[in-house]
Amino acid sequence: MKFMELAIRNLKEMYRDLLSLGLxxxxxxxxxxxxxxxxxxxGIWAPTMLTPGIVLLGFAMITMSSAVILARDRESxxxxxxxxxxxxxxxxxxxxxxxYIPVAIIQMGVVFAIGRLLGLEISGNAGLVFLVxxxxxxxxxxxxxxxxxxxxxxxxxxxxxxxILLVVFGGAWVPLEVMGGVFQSIMNAFPFAHALDAARDxxxxxxxxxxIATDFYWVLGYTLVFFALGIFLFRRxxxx
Amino acid sequence: xxxxxxxxxxxxxxxxxxxxxxxLVAVNSIDLSIREGELFSLLGPNGAGKxxxxxxxxxxxxxxxxxxxxxxxxxxxxxxxxxxxxxxxxQETAIAExxxxxxxxxxxxxxxGFAKEEVKKRSEELLEMxxxxxxxxxxxxxxxxxxxxxxxxxxxxxxxxQVLFLDEPTLGLDPQSRxxxxxxxxxxxxxxxxxxxxxxxxxxxxxxxxxxxxxxxxIVALGTPRELKDNISDMxxxxxxxxxxxxxxxxxxxxIYPEVREVEDGVEIKxxxxxxxxxxxxxxxxxxxxxxxSLKQVTLDxxxxxxxxxxxxx
Numbered sequence: 291m292k293f294m295e296l297a298i299r300n301l302k303e304m305y306r307d308l309l310s311l312g313l314x315x316x317x318x319x320x321x322x323x324x325x326x327x328x329x330x331x332x333g334i335w336a337p338t339m340l341t342p343g344i345v346l347l348g349f350a351m352i353t354m355s356s357a358v359i360l361a362r363d364r365e366s367x368x369x370x371x372x373x374x375x376x377x378x379x380x381x382x383x384x385x386x387x388x389x390y391i392p393v394a395i396i397q398m399g400v401v402f403a404i405g406r407l408l409g410l411e412i413s414g415n416a417g418l419v420f421l422v423x424x425x426x427x428x429x430x431x432x433x434x435x436x437x438x439x440x441x442x443x444x445x446x447x448x449x450x451x452x453x454i455l456l457v458v459f460g461g462a463w464v465p466l467e468v469m470g471g472v473f474q475s476i477m478n479a480f481p482f483a484h485a486l487d488a489a490r491d492x493x494x495x496x497x498x499x500x501x502i503a504t505d506f507y508w509v510l511g512y513t514l515v516f517f518a519l520g521i522f523l524f525r526r527x528x529x530x
Numbered sequence: 531x532x533x534x535x536x537x538x539x540x541x542x543x544x545x546x547x548x549x550x551x552x553x554l555v556a557v558n559s560i561d562l563s564i565r566e567g568e569l570f571s572l573l574g575p576n577g578a579g580k581x582x583x584x585x586x587x588x589x590x591x592x593x594x595x596x597x598x599x600x601x602x603x604x605x606x607x608x609x610x611x612x613x614x615x616x617x618x619x620x621q622e623t624a625i626a627e628x629x630x631x632x633x634x635x636x637x638x639x640x641x642x643g644f645a646k647e648e649v650k651k652r653s654e655e656l657l658e659m660x661x662x663x664x665x666x667x668x669x670x671x672x673x674x675x676x677x678x679x680x681x682x683x684x685x686x687x688x689x690x691x692q693v694l695f696l697d698e699p700t701l702g703l704d705p706q707s708r709x710x711x712x713x714x715x716x717x718x719x720x721x722x723x724x725x726x727x728x729x730x731x732x733x734x735x736x737x738x739x740x741x742x743x744x745x746x747x748x749i750v751a752l753g754t755p756r757e758l759k760d761n762i763s764d765m766x767x768x769x770x771x772x773x774x775x776x777x778x779x780x781x782x783x784x785x786i787y788p789e790v791r792e793v794e795d796g797v798e799i800k801x802x803x804x805x806x807x808x809x810x811x812x813x814x815x816x817x818x819x820x821x822x823x824s825l826k827q828v829t830l831d832x833x834x835x836x837x838x839x840x841x842x843x844x
Contacts, residue, residue, distance in 0.1 A: 295640025299626055299633070306628040306669070367622035371685070374588045375641040376613040529609075530591055 293381035301389040310355040318348030319404045341405035342489040343462030348397045349430035360438025394427035414492035426485040432516030439523035461486045481512035541566045541723035546596035556582040558747035571738035572727045579747040580727035617691035621698045623678045627671040642689040656684040676707030696726040731830040745838045759828045768804040771796040773819040
């Protein structure tokens with residue numbers, strides 16, 4: 291379990307960086323509270339509809355923070371130093387992905403707890419909602435590894451906008467039906483809208499697994515692709 | 531395993547080690563044999579191939595051809611065995627900025643699989659050695675450049691490696707901090723096998739048991755600093771301090787003495803025999819006011835210039 295030392299360090303790097311801590315833990319619940327007065331308009335602004343969108347936005351923050359940690363380690367040559375330790379590729383991949391899972395779960399728990407206080411209701415199986423969003427969180431973590439292996443810290447600064455736009459316009463609080471046409475098709479090609487549709491269907495309509503299976507497999511498929519690509523790129527960075 | 535590594539006589543051996551990046555040959559077929567406990571310096575200008583060579587020896591870069599062994603383990607066939615006996619202080623500071631000094635050292639000990647108690651003991655010793663015991667609990671992003679470098683070297687020592695790679699350990703530091711680092715490196719002499727890269731001549735001169743001068747990926751000379759200097763000991767170096775020394779006058783001097791180097795307020799002329807009156811007779815009619823002339827001892831800088839026709843610049 292030599293990788294645990296590195297995993298713990300990565301976690302410390304995230305919560306000791308005030309910007310990173312703010313964006314991952316404070317920003318998502320704060321945003322939910324800020325939007326709470328709009329609940330009276332109903333629709334996408336109702337806590338039950340809005341909460342999954344905020345959860346996804348929080349995951350996107352984890353993606354960016356974890357990508358920055360990896361990119362910074364590559365650029366500062368800390369990663370080169372670490373790579374001369376007798377660890378296997380899987381140890382490094384675990385250390386740069388596993389520590390963010392508890393962060394995602396805590397974030398999800400806090401956002402749902404606040405959503406509940408604001409009137410969120412889950413008419414379907416709460417475990418199924420957790421499953422969909424958990425698999426989505428793994429996808430975001432895989433995406434973080436992928437971006438961190440590909441881009442520099444400076445380049446990642448410019449990546450925030452497209453990643454967040456994909457989530458926001460992927461249905462987080464702009465209904466896809468409103469955008470319609472080609473835009474809707476493009477957004478449906480990404481996993482974010484599917485994760486939101488699945489979570490909302492369970493929460494609002496009490497949908498079961500068979501009802502959301504297609505959306506779930508979209509999410510699972512993308513998660514596997516993000517992780518596979520992240521691992522592939524990370525391995526390529528290990529010995530050049 | 532070769533005959534010579536069987537008895538662990540050599541800690542590092544390279545066999546026509548090469549690395550290309552596209553058309554650029556960064557390291558061109560280098561053959562080195564570094565004895566256990568030796569402090570060996572690779573001296574060369576930026577871009578000479580020093581870091582590329584070290585990265586291959588640390589299993590971070592694949593050789594394009596050739597190979598190397600570290601304590602008898604092949605860098606390509608047995609990377610994990612190599613990684614168990616080496617550590618590196620990279621050219622960049624390479625520390626975790628949001629951890630404190632203590633945590634940085636613990637991280638390195640932990641990923642090398644050392645028990646917590648052992649890491650604690652080693653970290654205490656190392657913090658004492660680099661004079662950071664009192665600041666051990668501060669996040670290192672607040673440290674000065676010199677402190678970060680000292681910590682970087684200490685991080686490479688936590689795992690108690692048999693072979694230590696120090697890539698430009700004093701790059702960008704002020705002279706005082708540089709000398710502080712030299713003292714730490716000097717303390718390790720004989721205890722570890724150290725492969726050290728630098729483009730500071732005085733650093734290689736002060737620290738190394740042996741020096742390999744590397745230029746454009748090739749080893750152009752190898753020996754102790756004394757041997758390298760003795761190779762050109764039949765040469766004289768005349769230092770001429772002068773005013774109004776024009777580029778034309780310097781070029782003209784080069785036609786008489788090919789190795790003329792511009793220095794502050796004058797030139798250095800290197801040749802088998804420098805004729806004082808010839809120099810004066812050439813310069814004076816060209817309006818050059820000679821303030822002083824002297825002969826100086828040969829330095830590694832002169833060796834480098836003699837071998838490559840180029841100067842090492844900081």
